[in-house]
Amino acid sequence: GAVVSQHPSWVICKSGTSVKIECRSLDFQATTMFWYRQFPKQSLMLMATSNEGSKATYEQGVEKDKFLINHASLTLSTLTVTSAHPEDSSFYICSARGGLAGVEDAYNEQFFGPGTRLTVL
């Protein structure tokens, strides 16, 4: 259980185009999903927190108009990189968290997708 998928696994696009990345929780309902970005040989940096049915909360320094997040259902969140530029090339990873509020155990932690490698030419 607790499987999170991402699509596509990799994408190459031209500068100026938009790219949509999907994150799905396959066997549980995720009330909260998170989007991270990871540059080579660096740690994961949180971009935004996405709650189903409400606006995403973006971390400081992350442009909300450039990185559009939609969490329309309990199993799907999408990240759209608009007008992508080469500096947006990175490994984008989502995570999903379901579980019950107030319950702390490993089953209620974040489960990560396999990541999407974005290369902007």
Place this chain on the structure above:
Amino acid sequence: GQQLNQSPQSMFIQEGEDVSMNCTSSSIFNTWLWYKQDPGEGPVLLIALYKAGELTSNGRLTAQFGITRKDSFLNISASIPSDVGIYFCGTRTGRRALTFGSGTRLQVQP
């Protein structure tokens, strides 16, 4: 924001050796998590810790939540080649998003 100091940055060991890595912070946390990331993949949860002093094992892995709630360590015993990867500690308070350490890159020589 919250900053985690993870060390060592990298380790190159012989198969069969034990490994130890740790994370420290100036802040107090309610949760310490340890993840492993293989190349080109997302992180996978190894061990979750929720109480100060808690010592938890998962096979050859053992992790402890420091008494001060400001640190945690992860030990790997009798390392094998498939232990290769990047190990991240992660923390949070409540149901907020995770903050990750900088990672420990482990290489195991067969």
